[in-house]
Amino acid sequence: MPGVLSENLLGGRLCLQLLPRAPYSARDPAQSQTLGVTLERQQGVHAIDSDRRTDFDTWPGVLAYTPVGVEVFSESASGGEYLLMLLDEQFASEQLPSVAHRVQSCGNRRALTIAREIRRQLLATQPDLLALEQCAVALVDVAGSITDTTQRATPKAFARVMEQIAEQFQHPLTLEQLAATYGHNELRFLRDFTQAIGLTPHAYLIEVRLQAARRLIERTALPLASIALDVGFAHQSHMGSAFRKYLAMTPSQYRSRF
Template sequence: MPEVLEHRLLGGRLLLQLLPAAAYSARDPAQWQTLGVTLERQRGVHAIDSDRREDFDTWPGTLALTPKGVEVFSESARGGEYLLARWQEQTPLIPGERRLQRSGHAEALALGREARRLLLAPVIDELALEHCALAFVGLSQSRHIPTAPLPRLGQVLEQIADQYAQPLSLAQLALTYGHNELRLLRDFRRAVGLTPHAWITEVRLQAARRLLERTDLPLAAIAHDSGFAHQSHLGSALRKSLGLTPRQYRLRFHSCLPVPVRYPSRGQ
């Protein structure tokens, strides 16, 4: 199972971290300015600049901006993959003194996935990662008003999470949503930042990655269990997303032993 992957940029002023899907309980130091994007849905409890704990349900594609001085505690029994940038410069990146959050941020999700690909690469392309990280940090300058996910889409996300290994159609998902396919496409993209088809592929890839990390199953069996039509379908999807073949990914990250994960808060 992969541990936290991190890389310092700009002479150490910017720390980029890819936090794995794993149980965690952590407190984020208030001296950092942070930007984070959920690459998977996350649920747990958190406390934002107070001792009062509240349940959170953070959808994929949610961008969170936390200014310096705001302490964040978060805890989850499952966690979810998360891309986090920690900015140590004194110059404030994040306007105001309160934490901001926006769901369905397609640009943040795209940059988070690209940063993940670069961090997972056997040899890091320093210049490409720096450009990606600066573009991600630059999102803090936008003036978007925080938005909330559409609640009924939670049922669609649950259906995908439970049935990703089965064939899923827009008609099935639209039935769960209670609206037609065109409305589902529009609302899903607005709430998540990806189409339903792209998100199903992402969920299948996450499942395949965990089987590659934690089991010795043959690649054909992993493809089948993850919902891909065949082994080559899994291979092409993984290469497109991460730039690695299934064998390369397994050689780099395979471990059948559980690895305790300890890292700072994700700031949900």
């Protein structure tokens, strides 16, 4: 399994880290100004600048800004892929609002799109530093407009949809099936899901299948054609197209690297 992938940018003023899905338990006051974007659903318990621990269920598309000194405890039995950016104090003070608490924005489509492109570049054998720097600065720009300081409540119906996808991603799923689980018509479900996650239901399903395929490639010697079918892709070339589009490499190249 790949470990943390990192890259220093803008003369060391920024550091990008791609944290892999893995169990973790950590408590630290932020030593740097940090931005984070969830790339994968993650569940666990956390405490933000407090001793009060609460359960969390974080979906992709959550952009969080944590200033220096805010203590964050977080623990998860499985973790989830996460993009972290560390900013030096001067750069952050010039580009980000001055806050004394953690601020976050949910369903941030632009942040998620940028974070996925950063992931694509960090996974590449030779990252394009100019492209990475442009993406990093664009993400800082998005973070500069964060105003929501609270996580929107997760509707129970949405939680049921997420569980349905997690349990059935290997099988064909229709908008009608997912909307029925949500309890509203297809148009309402499509609009609400996309707004909450920052991805359409189909794009989210492809991301879940992609993550599952990555883990099987990293941890098993199964043939790629078998992995493709096991995680719900129609065939190996369908999986290959997803890998090239979102990770900038073929499944074979991914296996060779990781």
